[in-house]
Every structure is written in C-alpha cells, then in structure tokens.
Amino acid sequence: MKNLGRAIACVIAAVVASSPVATAHEIGTTRVLARFEDGRYAIEITTDASSLMEKLDSVAGSPMDATTARTDAVTMEKRLVTRDDAFRQRVTVAFDGTETRPETHYAVSPASDALSPVIATIRLTGEMPRGASHFTWSYSWTFASYALSVTNGGAAATTEWLEGGQASAPIPLTDSAPAISRTTVAWRYLLLGFTHIIPHGLDHMLFVLGLFLLSGRLRTVLAQVSAFTVAHSITLGLSIYGLISVPSAVVEPLIAVSIAYVALENLLLSELKPWRIALVFAFGLLHGLGFAGALRELGLPRAEFMTALLTFNAGVEAGQLAVIGAAFAIVGWHCRSQSWYRQRIVVPASLVIACTALYWTVERIAPEVSALGSWL
Amino acid sequence: MCTLIATTLVLSSASLLAHDMWIEPGTFSPSPGEIVAVKLRVGQDLLGDPIPRDPALINQFFVVDGEGRKPVVGRDGSDPAGFIRVAAPGLLVVGYRSNPSLVQLTPEKFNQYLAEEGLDAVAALRARRGQTGGARDLFSRCAKSLVAFDVPTNGQGDRSLGFTLELVAERNPTTMAAGEDLPVRLTYENQPLAGALVVAINRANPKEKLSARSDKDGRVHLRLPRTGMWLVKAVHMIEAPPTAGADWVSYWASLTFEIRDRTSTRSTS
Numbered sequence: 001m002k003n004l005g006r007a008i009a010c011v012i013a014a015v016v017a018s019s020p021v022a023t024a025h026e027i028g029t030t031r032v033l034a035r036f037e038d039g040r041y042a043i044e045i046t047t048d049a050s051s052l053m054e055k056l057d058s059v060a061g062s063p064m065d066a067t068t069a070r071t072d073a074v075t076m077e078k079r080l081v082t083r084d085d086a087f088r089q090r091v092t093v094a095f096d097g098t099e100t101r102p103e104t105h106y107a108v109s110p111a112s113d114a115l116s117p118v119i120a121t122i123r124l125t126g127e128m129p130r131g132a133s134h135f136t137w138s139y140s141w142t143f144a145s146y147a148l149s150v151t152n153g154g155a156a157a158t159t160e161w162l163e164g165g166q167a168s169a170p171i172p173l174t175d176s177a178p179a180i181s182r183t184t185v186a187w188r189y190l191l192l193g194f195t196h197i198i199p200h201g202l203d204h205m206l207f208v209l210g211l212f213l214l215s216g217r218l219r220t221v222l223a224q225v226s227a228f229t230v231a232h233s234i235t236l237g238l239s240i241y242g243l244i245s246v247p248s249a250v251v252e253p254l255i256a257v258s259i260a261y262v263a264l265e266n267l268l269l270s271e272l273k274p275w276r277i278a279l280v281f282a283f284g285l286l287h288g289l290g291f292a293g294a295l296r297e298l299g300l301p302r303a304e305f306m307t308a309l310l311t312f313n314a315g316v317e318a319g320q321l322a323v324i325g326a327a328f329a330i331v332g333w334h335c336r337s338q339s340w341y342r343q344r345i346v347v348p349a350s351l352v353i354a355c356t357a358l359y360w361t362v363e364r365i366a367p368e369v370s371a372l373g374s375w376l
Numbered sequence: 377m378c379t380l381i382a383t384t385l386v387l388s389s390a391s392l393l394a395h396d397m398w399i400e401p402g403t404f405s406p407s408p409g410e411i412v413a414v415k416l417r418v419g420q421d422l423l424g425d426p427i428p429r430d431p432a433l434i435n436q437f438f439v440v441d442g443e444g445r446k447p448v449v450g451r452d453g454s455d456p457a458g459f460i461r462v463a464a465p466g467l468l469v470v471g472y473r474s475n476p477s478l479v480q481l482t483p484e485k486f487n488q489y490l491a492e493e494g495l496d497a498v499a500a501l502r503a504r505r506g507q508t509g510g511a512r513d514l515f516s517r518c519a520k521s522l523v524a525f526d527v528p529t530n531g532q533g534d535r536s537l538g539f540t541l542e543l544v545a546e547r548n549p550t551t552m553a554a555g556e557d558l559p560v561r562l563t564y565e566n567q568p569l570a571g572a573l574v575v576a577i578n579r580a581n582p583k584e585k586l587s588a589r590s591d592k593d594g595r596v597h598l599r600l601p602r603t604g605m606w607l608v609k610a611v612h613m614i615e616a617p618p619t620a621g622a623d624w625v626s627y628w629a630s631l632t633f634e635i636r637d638r639t640s641t642r643s644t645s
Binding site: 026048115 | 402428430433456474
C-alpha cells in the first residue's frame with residue numbers, strides 16, 4: 001500500500017508539473033494499464049474496492065450498505081464477481097469503433113492495515129480483432145481523473161489523463177504484431193531469413209562464394225557450409241536470448257575482415273588447408289552475431305519466438321545454399337576440373353571479393369570514409 | 377421550507393466534470409484517543425471516489441476542537457488523505473479548503489451544471505448576454521465535517537472556519553433525532569448568502585434529496601427524516617476576474633455529519 005501511495009504521489013507531482021495553469025486536478029486512486037501484445041489485449045484496472053462496490057450496488061438497486069467499507073477482501077471479491085454484468089455496462093473496450101466483450105477477472109487484495117483502503121484489481125483480457133488499427137476505452141465507474149497507460153508491443157508506455165466516463169482518443173495499434181498463425185510466422189521469418197542473404201546480404205553472399213571458389217569437391221563445400229551454419233546458429237540463438245551481446249560496431253567490420261580473409265586465402269593458397277574448416281566455424285560465430293542484429297531489428301513475436309528464430313535461421317541457410325547452387329549453375333562442375341579454372345575464375349573472383357571486403361572493412365570502421373566517397 | 381425531490385442515480389458516461397466533494401471520516405463517533413481517518417471523496421449522490429492527499433490541491437486542511445486548531449496530518453499521495461486524533465470531548469470540526477481547479481465545459485454540460493446546482497442567476501445572466509457557448513469554470517472546495525467525541529451539549533456546535541463559501545449548522549446535529557429540524561446558514565465571504573440552493577442527501581437513500589433556497593439571512597431549515605450520514609451542500613458562482621484565465625469562479629460548500637440512531641450508543645459511517 002505504501003508503494004501505491006508513493007506511486008500516486010509521483011503521478012500527482014507529474015500532473016502538477018505538466019499542468020499549464022496554476023491549478024490542480026482532483027486525481028483519484030483509479031489506474032488503468034492496457035497492454036497489447038501478440039494479438040491479445042490485457043487491461044488492468046486498480047481501484048478502491050468499496051467505492052466500486054457501492055456504485056455497483058446502487059446501480060443494481062440495492063440499498064446503500066454502511067458496512068461495505070469494512071467488508072473483507074474475500075467477501076468483496078465474491079460480491080464483485082456477482083456484479084460482473086453490471087460492471088461491464090459502464091466499461092467500453094472497442095477496436096476500430098466496434099465494442100468487444102472481454103473476459104473479466106476480479107481480485108481484491110486485503111488492506112495493509114485497518115485504516116488503509118481495500119484495493120480491487122480487475123483484468124479484462126481477450127484477442128484483438130485481426131487487423132485492428134485503433135483502440136478506444138472508456139470507464140464510467142469513477143468520478144475522479146485517472147491515468148490510462150498504454151503499452152503497445154515492446155514500446156514504452158504512453159499515458160492519457162481521462163475524466164470518469166470520458167472516452168479516450170482512438171489509440172493507434174499499428175506497432176503491435178497482429179494475431180497471426182504459427183504457419184504464417186514460420187513462412188514470414190523463413191522469407192526474412194532468405195532475403196537477408198538474397199538480395200540484401202551481399203557480404204554474406206560473397207563470403208559463401210569465397211568458400212565455394214577454393215573447394216574442389218562438393219563434399220568440402222558442404223562441410224564448410226555446414227560448419228558455418230552450426231556456428232552462426234549458436235551465436236544467433238545465444239544473442240537473441242540475450243546471453244551474449246557484442247556491439248554491431250565490432251561485429252560488422254569483423255564480418256568484412258572474415259570475407260577478405262577467405263578471398264585472400266583463395267588467392268594465396270591453391271588448395272584447402274586443414275585449419276580452413278575451423279576458421280569457417282569461427283567466422284560463422286561472427287556472422288551469427290550479425291544475423292542476430294538483423295533479426296532484432298525485424299522483431300520477434302513473443303508467442304512464436306522459437307518458431308521465428310528457427311525459421312529465420314532456416315531461411316538464412318536456404319539463401320546460402322541458393323548462392324552455392326547459383327554459382328554451380330553459372331560456373332558448372334565440369335569447369336572446376338579444368339586447368340584454367342584457377343587463373344580465370346578463382347583468382348579474379350577472389351580479387352574482386354577481397355577488394356570489396358577490404359573496402360567494407362574500412363567503411364565499417366570509419367563511416368566518414370564512405371561519406372567522403374559519396375562526396376567525391 | 378424545504379422540499380423533497382426524488383432523483384434517479386446518474387452515473388453515466390455523460391457525467392459532469394465537476395462533482396460534489398465531501399469529507400468522510402472513518403467514524404463520526406470516535407472513542408477517546410482514537411485515530412480517525414479523514415477521507416476525501418468526490419462523486420455524486422454520496423457515491424464517491426477517494427481523493428488521495430495532494431499538497432498541490434490542499435489550501436487548508438485542519439481540525440478545530442475545544443483546544444483550538446490543528447493540522448490534519450497525512451502522507452502525500454495516500455488515501456485516506458489525513459488522520460486526526462480525538463483527544464478532548466466535544467464536537468470536532470474538520471475543514472478542507474482546496475486550491476482552484478480549472479474545468480472546460482461544453483455548452484450542454486455547463487447549462488446542465490447550472491440547472492442541477494440551482495445557479496439560476498448565472499443562467500439568467502448568460503441568457504441576457506446571449507451567451508450560449510461553453511465555459512471555463514475555476515472551482516474550489518470548502519468542505520467541512522462534524523465528528524463528535526462523547527455526547528456534546530447543544531452549546532458545543534458547529535462554528536465558522538472562515539471559508540469563502542461555508543455551511544454552518546446552527547444546531548448540533550449529533551444531538552438531534554431523525555425528523556427534527558436543522559437550521560443551516562450559508563455564508564459567502566462571511567456574509568449571509570440569500571437565494572442559494574442548499575441540498576441535503578442521506579447516505580442510506582441518496583435518491584431522495586431535500587432542497588431549499590436560503591432566505592435573506594442565508595438560512596435554510598432542513599427537516600432530516602433519517603438517521604445516518606448526511607451531506608448538505610451548496611454551490612455559489614461568480615464571474616471570474618479578468619486575470620483568472622476562466623469565465624466563472626465557483627465555490628462548492630459541503631457539510632457532512634451523522635444523526636445518531638438512538639437505539640445504539642455508537643455507530644460508524
């Protein structure tokens with residue numbers, strides 16, 4: 001109860017500080033917090049239990065009961081549940097102008113001492129209509145001013161001050177994830193993973209091409225790609241779950257260095273060395289951090305977190321295999337056994353990849369270099 | 377002469393933005409040494425919401441007993457807004473004077489407000505001037521409550537606290553029985569206010585309201601038919617001075633007390 005008092009004192013102070021005129025508002029003890037996430041809404045009303053009960057009794061035509069203020073929490077909770085129909089009549093939860101019927105849950109917590117009020121917490125929950133764009137709220141069980149705080153997805157809460165009975169302004173919901181099925185989530189993140197490589201991930205494409213160029217046999221290509229996949233899956237998962245965190249300012253230049261290294265090794269060596277697969281694994285760890293940064297920017301639906309993570313990773317894998325498949329289609333397996341293959345394909349292609357990657361390295365370390373480049 | 381008017385409880389989305397405000401003590405009949413919660417309530421027909429203690433809103437918050445005037449103490453942000461300790465026998469007068477609050481009302485709501493509070497003079501003035509628009513009202517509260525420790529004599533009655541608009545019970549209601557006549561005087565800036573609507577509401581049956589217009593001495597006689605908690609209230613409105621940032625200034629006086637049930641020695645609200 002002390003915490004509630006402190007919270008109310010802070011709220012009062014905030015409202016007074018923000019008031020443009022030298023007057024104060026009569027702010028009550030009611031608070032409303034609305035959360036929208038993964039296609040569902042949860043609205044929590046905290047209010048003085050006995051004053052709510054008195055109003056509900058009054059509307060129901062019951063005589064005013066002088067003992068209501070002294071009723072214990074358990075009895076009060078049971079009485080509130082019996083008045084559910086009456087309670088709903090003065091609460092409006094609407095999406096795009098259409099009222100919805102929430103599920104209700106009543107909880108009454110005992111007063112901390114004999115002089116403190118008993119507080120009721122009423123939770124209204126339900127699914128948002130598909131494609132809902134705006135939410136409107138009104139609550140007519142209080143005469144005093146109260147705060148409606150809205151949390152949409154992972155965004156910070158916004159607060160609107162309302163008078164009892166006043167309808168809120170339509171609150172946009174466009175930032176929240178709409179209600180979507182697991183199949184839709186899986187398909188969406190598979191595509192996002194794939195397009196993160198083709199066409200958006202030129203750096204990752206060049207890295208995979210670098211692996212392809214020096215591998216004489218299909219088995220060695222697949223071994224390297226598999227090592228790369230296992231590694232980036234590990235860091236992608238760990239990073240998304242928040243177990244590791246490396247700034248993108250560090251990750252992105254190192255990814256460029258890894259591409260340059262693979263290309264330079266292709267130029268300097270004519271055949272694969274045993275350490276290559278270990279290096280590819282290490283670079284995979286690095287690229288996984290990069291994928292995690294991209295995935296974090298895209299956002300993960302909380303309800304389908306694992307589905308989205310796995311399908312994004314699968315999409316990345318499909319993108320890499322598509323790059324290798326395209327390279328095989330262009331160069332052809334037969335060419336790889338020709339004497340001119342190294343001179344005409346591996347060296348020039350690796351040179352281009354190395355130069356590009358070195359440029360990216362500088363660009364990612366010093367953004368002003370790219371600014372200078374565009375100015376020139 | 378007071379009249380009985382029956383109303384239906386209005387607790388709708390079309391509720392006014394300025395409501396009654398009153399003091400509701402934890403008990404009107406405390407025991408010696410008892411700490412009594414002083415709750416502030418805003419609402420309608422004695423259905424109220426708690427107003428926690430707000431230093432920005434409080435202009436004066438005190439209690440007057442036989443020993444003098446003492447502040448009502450409390451923690452900021454808390455409901456109940458304050459506490460008093462009842463030490464000396466007699467009638468305690470709790471007073472709460474708020475700072476002004478500004479409310480902007482639509483034409484419909486402002487006209488409804490004037491009609492409900494019996495502010496006919498303001499409505500007539502607006503009509504003469506052809507004012508049909510909404511209005512900014514700077515309202516403030518002048519609330520009192522009578523708490524009796526022991527059974528005080530009639531001489532230990534209510535007293536004036538010097539509020540801008542004030543209801544003063546001219547007889548000690550705690551010594552009254554149901555059905556007896558309670559004279560109440562309404563003053564504005566310590567002068568009798570004539571022609572104002574004074575309304576009395578009982579907690580057990582808030583739908584039945586007693587109402588009367590104050591006479592030239594600012595007095596109304598209310599025959600209170602029931603025991604239990606009573607709220608007597610009146611509103612006075614004047615034109616706002618040019619610097620007020622409002623069109624009208626209103627004062628909301630309230631007085632709460634209890635008429636005891638003679639069949640029991642002690643009761644609570």
